[in-house]
Amino acid sequence: MFPPLCQILKTLCFSPVCCSEYKGMMQTNVTAALGYIAAGIMSVFAGRWPSLFLVGFAVFVNIVATVFAIIGIVLYAIDLGNVSIIWMCDRNRHNADNHGDNCRYLAFFAQSLLTGMDITLIVLAVLQLCVCISFSVLALKALVNRKKEEI
Template sequence: MFSSVVLLQTCLTAALGAVQIMVGLFNIGLGPGRTSIRPGDLTSVGAAYWLGAVFIVTGIMSILSGRFPSSCLMGFTVFMNIVGAIFAITGIVLYVIDLREASFLWMCERNTANRHDDSCRKVALIAESLLASMDITLIGLIVLQLFVSVWFAVMGIKSLIGQMRKSSKDIEEQFKEVTCVD
């Protein structure tokens, strides 16, 4: 029974770690497709790249800690998942700000020759719709990343606390054996 529980946990950590890696790849993959609307927006600060990199590293660490369980690796994985959760919250905020301020109509206003041409406005509205769809998709994926990171952090902390309790009981038993005290 113990080996089936360990196998289940290993498969679960591998699956959830793969989800974290995929969220990171989606962030990096969709990042270059974005256009910078204004200085300081999501694209100009390269947020998709550093968010994706953190999510990928967090996913790799989660898979490794499930595959090779050790206290040191679990502690680092808990730390990385806490960092991943913080970056997920940051990513959600950045994507919501980008979603709220996404507008391409200013491009049509700058072009004075075609000010009354509706084709520019139609293209701008289509671009806004695509950008909004990308932002909403990435917000949903980052919310998933947040839940997975929090879950890994909580389960990792529980595992570390359980290991510490077990080792303290073992030390107490060894002390009792050495001192011959009941």
């Protein structure tokens, strides 16, 4: 009766594992990722079944996701400015020069990976920001037009 996605969500939401309280889960990045997925799912549901409540709730969820995207952009930009791994290769700790040179090589390599990851995450957060703002504006226009038609 339900589409496969709804069956999966129903199974996850009503399973004893998801209903039990586990405080450690809230401290991970999984909850943030699930929040961004929730904004997308709410947008899809609002497009599929455009009721007044569902569209309004989808606008609210997308506005919250917009705020989180802005926070993400700021935090990733701060992290991008503070990326430095060279401090781990202090020459006073190493007696041999070969280990120091290898450490610096690996530190520069890791630093370039972290820089690329931060830039990628900034681009994805900007994309999320654009999508959430555009959906919110379109949905709010639809709600305003619906109210005007009713009057």
